[in-house]
Amino acid sequence: MRFSFEVTMNKPIVAEGGAMPTDLELLLKLQVIDYDLGELERSKEYLPDMMDNLRTEIEEAKSRLEAYKTEFDEKKVAAKNLELEIASKEAELQKYQQQMMSIKTNKEYDALVAQIDAIKQDISSHETELLNTEERISELEKEIAEQEEKVRKAVEVNTKQLEILQNKIDSIGDTMAAKESERDKISTQIPRSTRSVYERVRKGKGGTAVVMVKKRACGSCHKALTPRKVQEIKKGDRIHTCENCGRLLFWREDESN
Numbered sequence: 001m002r003f004s005f006e007v008t009m010n011k012p013i014v015a016e017g018g019a020m021p022t023d024l025e026l027l028l029k030l031q032v033i034d035y036d037l038g039e040l041e042r043s044k045e046y047l048p049d050m051m052d053n054l055r056t057e058i059e060e061a062k063s064r065l066e067a068y069k070t071e072f073d074e075k076k077v078a079a080k081n082l083e084l085e086i087a088s089k090e091a092e093l094q095k096y097q098q099q100m101m102s103i104k105t106n107k108e109y110d111a112l113v114a115q116i117d118a119i120k121q122d123i124s125s126h127e128t129e130l131l132n133t134e135e136r137i138s139e140l141e142k143e144i145a146e147q148e149e150k151v152r153k154a155v156e157v158n159t160k161q162l163e164i165l166q167n168k169i170d171s172i173g174d175t176m177a178a179k180e181s182e183r184d185k186i187s188t189q190i191p192r193s194t195r196s197v198y199e200r201v202r203k204g205k206g207g208t209a210v211v212m213v214k215k216r217a218c219g220s221c222h223k224a225l226t227p228r229k230v231q232e233i234k235k236g237d238r239i240h241t242c243e244n245c246g247r248l249l250f251w252r253e254d255e256s257n
């Protein structure tokens, strides 16, 4: 599992100097700060989740390694037991083969042959089982070595990530405070009426309140604008809002408008 800091929301457009009226420039700056503040707020939840996932990843790698080691030990014991059993069956077989020398009757002979056949079959099936067990043991040796490497990597990589995330969490408070004071500074420079439109739309619609005209329509809800309205927005001497979604509209020369 890999984690990224990317978010699905589009980063708002950063204000540019030039033709845009100051109020809009300031609103766009405010919007970027609000976006960042929102992200920081969200990160209070998703950063600890990411940390949990990184820790789980390490734990899972370790417990998989433990499982392989346990199975390895079990198979070793099983192989040892099979070897002992085969040895004892072979001793038994030898004893029967000795008895063959002193057989008196056909009936005795038939019975002994049946016993010998049975024990040979028994030995053969034990040997097959031993072979399978030994194969699994050598597979497990490989798996254990590979898993040890996985654990080592997970610990190394995830520990670094955890440190980075912990630092991020620790600094959220300070970063937010800095953004808030920057926000206050910008906010006071915007006329109250404009600011209240911005705040109302932002709270009502969530997220982006100031949007660019795209294809002669609102860049958010895509409601078409009259040519006259586009001309007025282009002039940029006052704030215009979309009659459909209420967002504040601005014009920027761009191939998309």
Ligand SMILES: [Zn+2]
Residues within 6 Å of the ligand: 218, 219, 220, 221, 222, 223, 242, 243, 244, 245, 246, 247
């Ligand atoms: Zn709209």
